[in-house]
Amino acid sequence: xxxxxxxxxxxxxxxxxxxxxxxxxxxxxxxxxxxxxxxxxxxxxxxxxxxxxxxxxxxxxxxxxxxxxxxxxxxxxxxxxxxxxxxxxxxxxxxxxxxxxxxxxxxxxxxxxxxxxxxxxxxxxxxxxxxxxxxxxxxxxxxxxxxxxxxxxxxxxxxxxxxxxxxxxxxxxxxxxxxxxxxxxxxxxxxxxxxxxxxxxxxxxxxxxxxxxxxxxxxxxxxxxxxxxxxxxxxxxxxxxxxxxxxxxxxxxxxxxxxxxxxxxxxxxxxxxxxxxxxxxxxxxxxxxxxxxxxxxxxxxxxxxxxxxxxxxxxxxxxxxxxxxxxxxxxxxxxxxxxxxxxxxxxxxxxxxxxxxxxxxxxxxxxxxxxxxxxxxxxxxxxxxxxxxxxxxxxxxxxxxxxxxxxxxxxxxxxxxxxxxxxxxxxxxxxxxxxxxxxxxxxxxxxxxxxxxxxxxxxxxxxxxxxxxxxxxxxxxxxxxxxxxxxxx
Numbered sequence: 001x002x003x004x005x006x007x008x009x010x011x012x013x014x015x016x017x018x019x020x021x022x023x024x025x026x027x028x029x030x031x032x033x034x035x036x037x038x039x040x041x042x043x044x045x046x047x048x049x050x051x052x053x054x055x056x057x058x059x060x061x062x063x064x065x066x067x068x069x070x071x072x073x074x075x076x077x078x079x080x081x082x083x084x085x086x087x088x089x090x091x092x093x094x095x096x097x098x099x100x101x102x103x104x105x106x107x108x109x110x111x112x113x114x115x116x117x118x119x120x121x122x123x124x125x126x127x128x129x130x131x132x133x134x135x136x137x138x139x140x141x142x143x144x145x146x147x148x149x150x151x152x153x154x155x156x157x158x159x160x161x162x163x164x165x166x167x168x169x170x171x172x173x174x175x176x177x178x179x180x181x182x183x184x185x186x187x188x189x190x191x192x193x194x195x196x197x198x199x200x201x202x203x204x205x206x207x208x209x210x211x212x213x214x215x216x217x218x219x220x221x222x223x224x225x226x227x228x229x230x231x232x233x234x235x236x237x238x239x240x241x242x243x244x245x246x247x248x249x250x251x252x253x254x255x256x257x258x259x260x261x262x263x264x265x266x267x268x269x270x271x272x273x274x275x276x277x278x279x280x281x282x283x284x285x286x287x288x289x290x291x292x293x294x295x296x297x298x299x300x301x302x303x304x305x306x307x308x309x310x311x312x313x314x315x316x317x318x319x320x321x322x323x324x325x326x327x328x329x330x331x332x333x334x335x336x337x338x339x340x341x342x343x344x345x346x347x348x349x350x351x352x353x354x355x356x357x358x359x360x361x362x363x364x365x366x367x368x369x370x371x372x373x374x375x376x377x378x379x380x381x382x383x384x385x386x387x388x389x390x391x392x393x394x395x396x397x398x399x400x401x402x403x404x405x406x407x408x409x410x411x412x413x414x415x416x417x418x419x420x421x422x423x424x425x426x427x428x429x430x431x432x433x434x435x436x437x438x439x440x441x442x443x444x445x446x447x448x449x450x451x452x453x454x455x456x457x458x459x460x461x462x463x464x465x466x467x468x469x470x471x472x473x474x475x476x477x478x479x480x481x482x483x484x485x486x487x488x489x
Contacts, residue, residue, distance in 0.1 A: 099296045099319035102334045103151040105200050107316030110331075111300075114289035116282055118313040121202030123151065130176040133201040134169050145204035146172040150179050150196040153339040155317075156186030162196065165204060172201065197338060205314060210302035211269060212236050213283065215252070215290045224252040226287060228265050233302035233314075257287040278311040293331060294324035343409050350402040352391060359384025361487050362407035362416040362445075364400070366391050366425055374419045377476055383484035386413045400433025404441055415446045415487035417479055422453025431459035431466075438468040446471060446486035450479040 108118040120141055122133040137143050146169070150162030157163050162184045166172035176199055185193035210232035218225040228248045231239045239246055248268045250261045259280070266279035282303075290298040297319040304314045325332040337345045347354030353368070361383045365371035368390050375385040387407060391399050400418075407413055420430045434449060450473040451459045463470060471486065473479035 100322055100325060100332075100335055101153045101339065102318050102320070102331070103153070103198065103336065103339075104149065104315055104317070105151060105198075106334045107318045108313065110289065110293065110318060111286075111313055111316050114285045114292075116285050116289070116300075116313055117311065118316065119147075119202050119205055121147075121149075121200045123198055123200050124176070124180075125198050127177050127180055130173050130180075130201070133176075134172050137201050137203055138169065141203040143203035144168075147202045147204050148172055148175040148179055149200040149202055150182070150184050151198040151200055152184055152189070152194045152196060153336070154184075154186050154188035154194060156188055157184065160184050160186040160189075160193075162186070167204075176201065194339070205304065205312060206307035207302075207304045207314070208307050208309075209305040210314075211304070212239075212301045213286065213303050214297065214299035214301070215287060215295070216297045218251065221251060224287075224290070226250050226252055226257065226261075226265065226283065228269055228283075230269055232304070236301060252287060256291060257284055259284070275305060275309060275311060282311055293318070293328060294321050295319065296321050343406055346409070347389070347402075347406045350399070350406075352389060352399070352403060352406060354390075354406055355388040356410065357385050357387050358412075359386045360412050360414040361483055362386045362389075362410070362413040364389050364391060364403045364407060364416065364418045364420075366420050366430075367423075370419065370421055374417065374476065374480070377480040378417065378484060381477075381480040381484045383480070383487060386410055397429065397433040397436055400430055401437040401440070404437040404443070408441070408443070408445070413445060415448065415483045416443075417483040418447065418449045418451075419476060419479060420451050420453070422451065422456055422459075426455045427451040427453055427459035428455040428462060431462040434470065435462065435466045435468050438470065443469075446483070448473050448479050448483040448486065450474070450476060 105121070105123045108120075111118050120137075122136050124130060124133045134146060137146060146166040148164050148166055150157050152162070161182075162179060164175040164179065166175050179196055180199050182196050183193035184196050185191070209230075212229040212232035213226070214228075214236075215224055215226045217223075226249070229236065229239060229246050231243070231246050248265055250257070250265060252261075262280040262283045263276075265283055266276050269279065271279045286298060286300070289295075295318050297317065299317040300313045300315065301317070302314050304312050306312055320328070320331055341356055343356055344354055359378075361378050363371065363374055363378070363385055365374050371388055371390045375388065378385050387410065389403055389407060391403050404416070407416055418430075418434060420427060422430070430451065431449075434447070437443070438447060447469075448471045449463060451463075460472065463472065471482050473482055
């Protein structure tokens, strides 16, 4: 789950949001008064919430008009006026881009396939492989100095102690032993950090200058955009926030980066002579790679000029559109589930849309819009949702049971709210699933159930005569009040 705001992650998405979306923000208005652009934050996952912090709290409900907000691989117009709570608004029928991440060493292997020179190295998963890896890097790349780099799906590895320069082979071995197996904590990991299961033993590079290059989707225009800056190797979102003029942007049409655009960027970065030619080729190849692999982000940070005058990708990052992975089986095999939330991975096995949150009220709902509304009203009643879980329109006994298992795997959950609208799904099938789950799993937390729609009366009758310990609810507000009260006992 990613929060796009001025002080968040160091990736191309944040830059695109800061640099390219001020007009989108400014177009959002509150009837009767203006809404400053910096008061709008966008949270995306399987859903979207606009968090509004108005200047005054006099009115509990504020009327907003959303004109156009872009997501995923195209721009979706939202032409509707909605009444929202003071702090939260739910946007339904919004599709977002879910992405698969890969490690640095995997990103570099893809870059090499498209003719982009990279810092080479060997990846190991065991400390016993350290000496052999150092010898291999020394022999293959004629290296006498090394860099040991932790391989996790998070930025800020260097500041966290996960990237270390090693002037000798002995120091490299020492750094391998200290980094491999450590809990690496960065600004993009959880407070507990991420276990380092792999390290890259790379050749050390003599760096003359660092740059930044990335490609992502500009949600305002619905087109890809390539961004570059002379301020590479730093927290690039800080550059975007405080010195946006230092970021060069070129919109990419469907037929790719044009030669004049590549030359324009290379000139703007200050390249001359042979380096200019290298830069034009590298930029063109990076765009080709981005499009061909169905990436949602392709980033080189830093792109360096070596003391020998060569351009080199010192680090690489790719995110890939989940919906396109069937076209790239080799890339799909690069997925590392150890780097993902374990409960989200488990939920995916049962085709459940699950996202772990920080609260104590477990939620099981069918439909993303209803799930978001349920989370909103739990929040309004003073509770904190522990998860987003959409069981989908085809929920059945097994779906409900698996949903319970996933929710209750979170030790923070103190109560569960089941809110089902029986449109496609039949409420009596859901009721049978609830009865079986409560009976078989021996639930130790209160369960509040609200069922409406197809066969709702039959479902309520089944639950009432089942003998299972549940708390029935009528309206969604009633359900939220009961589950929040149960969770805070």
